[in-house]
Amino acid sequence: MTSLGFSLAQARLAFAGQWLFDGLTVEFAPGSWTGLLGRSGSGKSSLLRMIADLPLPDTHELTLTTDDARPLTGRLAWMAQQDQLLPWRTVVDNVLLGPALRGRPSPADRQRAFSLLDDVGLADKARDWPKTLSGGQRQRVALARTLFEDAPVVLMDEPFSAVDAITRLELHELAARLLAGRTVILVTHDPLEALRLSDRILILAGQPATLSDFDVPPGQRPRALEAPDMLRLQPRLVARLHAPLTAGSRA
Numbered sequence: 568m569t570s571l572g573f574s575l576a577q578a579r580l581a582f583a584g585q586w587l588f589d590g591l592t593v594e595f596a597p598g599s600w601t602g603l604l605g606r607s608g609s610g611k612s613s614l615l616r617m618i619a620d621l622p623l624p625d626t627h628e629l630t631l632t633t634d635d636a637r638p639l640t641g642r643l644a645w646m647a648q649q650d651q652l653l654p655w656r657t658v659v660d661n662v663l664l665g666p667a668l669r670g671r672p673s674p675a676d677r678q679r680a681f682s683l684l685d686d687v688g689l690a691d692k693a694r695d696w697p698k699t700l701s702g703g704q705r706q707r708v709a710l711a712r713t714l715f716e717d718a719p720v721v722l723m724d725e726p727f728s729a730v731d732a733i734t735r736l737e738l739h740e741l742a743a744r745l746l747a748g749r750t751v752i753l754v755t756h757d758p759l760e761a762l763r764l765s766d767r768i769l770i771l772a773g774q775p776a777t778l779s780d781f782d783v784p785p786g787q788r789p790r791a792l793e794a795p796d797m798l799r800l801q802p803r804l805v806a807r808l809h810a811p812l813t814a815g816s817r818a
């Protein structure tokens with residue numbers, strides 16, 4: 568898989584005649600992880616939906632240009648807060664959902680699904696039903712399903728928010744390792760998660776909202792919790808997210 572960067576220009580979105588954002592321009596470097604933060608309702612999920620070309624009810628426009636000038640369609644995977652596992656399909660058949668929707672999974676597809684379940688530490692659960700899994704295990708199946716698509720661009724909308732703190736830290740390690748080289752946009756409300764996993768942190772704030780950068784700690788992702796810069800930046804990021812909506816200054 569080759570890393571793929573892309574840029575957005577003049578992204579605008581209105582609900583009920585009110586601009587949520589108008590004229591956003593941003594680049595996502597190939598293979599980079601961008602943490603996207605902002606208050607509830609600032610438009611983070613809607614921006615992801617626009618990038619994924621998913622339906623939105625109101626006025627929206629976006630110019631998206633990939634580095635290789637080909638469409639992003641078919642080269643993008645999505646991972647959401649809810650694992651969205653289908654209860655009537657076994658774990659491995661959930662991983663195979665993409666090929667099943669496109670036709671009929673081949674034996675090679677099945678082999679790959681088993682191998683991905685092994686990667687996420689769930690080889691022994693492949694033939695179980697989703698209802699027998701814990702929340703963290705279910706999110707690992709969702710990660711395996713995301714990985715199955717082998718997409719160079721991965722959009723993640725609060726993917727780890729529904730699991731306990733320790734499981735979340737484990738999922739960070741797993742996701743950082745298995746999604747290496749992909750261009751990831753990670754929407755999160757968790758400042759620690761953003762500081763651990765991001766090459767770049769963007770904050771969506773204001774009315775209409777604009778994007779501004781916040782410093783990230785140096786070093787490889789996922790960063791150690793106790794790294795001095797993690798400890799230094801965390802309260803500053805929290806303060807920045809709490810700041811009045813006019814805030815636009817850098818960290």
Ligand SMILES: Nc1ncnc2c1ncn2[C@@H]1O[C@H](COP(=O)(O)OP(=O)(O)OP(=O)(O)O)[C@@H](O)[C@H]1O
Pocket residue numbers: 582587605606607608609610611612613614623624
């Ligand atoms: N389908 C819709 N119809 C009307 N308004 C919508 C729709 N989807 C989102 N909105 C509004 O757009 C705004 C942004 O919603 P969005 O879910 O993108 O924000 P968010 O930053 O992801 O929020 P959160 O952090 O709470 O998930 C909110 O005020 C929401 O009510």
